[in-house]
Amino acid sequence: MTTVENSATRVDNSKTPVVLGGTRGGPDQPTLRTDRWWLAPVITVAILSSFVVYATWAAFVNKDYYAGASMHRDLISPFYSPCLTQGCITSGASIGGHVLSWWTISPALLILIFPLGFRMTCYYYRRAYYRSFWWAPPACSVSDAHKSYSGESKFPLIMQNVHRYFFYFGLIFNVLLTYDAIMAFREPGRGLGWGVSVGTLVLIVNAVLLWCYSLSCHACRHLCGGQVRSFSKHPIRAKLWKFVTPLNAKHMQFAWVSLFFVAFTDIYVRLVASGTITDFRLF
């Protein structure tokens, strides 16, 4: 029987010199691409900036984020959930109560830190904003706009490595928003006290999309099972990994759709709460 020798003569190869320099081929131009490579970064900048502008506005207005008993509804905007102020406690929608009665400016400012951090450190959004805002690189085989480059290996970008902690917080928020979606079936002071309205569906779709976004996260895939060396020794983790992997392949789509839908849900609740539209009752 033969055994593999692991310890015989060993060479330290970590210091092999790389030959540098030499003239490169092709003309000295930022790119030779002739297609519309700038279109994708432009669209990304437009969408992400509009979202940031809208979210900032929505976070500061601090009103119309809740449609409560006076409207026979129990709908809360995802930007203001969990409900931390007195504005919505009478309903019992969301968890939290008026724990922060001393906090006088918009509670959304406290809440949004978490989803914002989650998305800012998301591997997909990183790709999107590194390309479109930071131009490193703006598109493939188009020169990046920086003299020197160290990527995510130094401060501050090395902080992107906290992403999995934002993922954990994201899960807590998903639970809260799922709770809100269930509460959206309530119709206080009317008939049986429950029913389904367009608002109910909006909150449910929003919660489902946020779950899809979180479960398709790369950190989630790693923590589920990607981490292990041997799938056969960890069959349950291998199963979890197999479950999230197809979702992970759609992470980019979930990232965009859930972003749109969160904003849409906020707009919808806002329109209902301000009395601009009535939340149509389905059954």
Next chain:
Amino acid sequence: MSDITMRVWRGDQNGGAFENYVMPKVEGEVILDVIHRIQATTAPDLAVRWNCKAGKCGSCSAEINGKPRLLCMTRVDQLPEGEPVTVTPMRTFPVIRDLATDVSFNFEMARKVPAFNPIPKPEEGYRMQQIDVERGQEFRKCIECFMCQDVCHVIRDHEENKPKYAGPRFFIRYAELEMHPLDTNDRRELVREKMGLGMCNITKCCTEVCPEHIKITDNAIIPLKERVVDADFDPVAWLGRKILRRTKRTSEEAAVQPD
């Protein structure tokens, strides 16, 4: 049939320029065919590297209209009709002549990858389950065309990063080894400290150009980055290691080549 204008970069270490060749179009041809026709007619000294003409040897990598492509797998009719076709050598590596580049940077980086270092052979011999075999299979499709290395802006736009950056082709090799159930090495510190994993900003150009459609970023680089988080940036994982008295290998320890 109409003509096709080929703008081919010709030159060497002393510089170069574009030359135009107008060739009659032939149904069903790939760019390599047209280059061969140029060689056979007007420019017998035009240098181009190729072998299989089937997209499997990875020799004919160059840039067509500014994008890394295999010359033998790019059909003329896929390119915009009526416009000249620009063909240049890979930008990231020193040019030898015309379309042939010196890709030895990649072989240096290949040598630095600490080889597979398996557990001692058990009585009944090595055994691997299908589920573990399948996991690394995708990475073995690599044909070493080095277009992912070529497109990666970390070295394409920053020559000075080359000594400390393995590049996407080798990140898939590191990932494959780290996911191998029989391997005993731990290369996480090595990829972080010496191989520049942190410099990759997951912008996915490597995945976009890979002719084998390997999901380099999603299936190799991000999993490696997450492993590095386990090793270096996650306080809970750090505490777990302290309690269980687990150690990780330093980059020097990991870099040692087994026999």
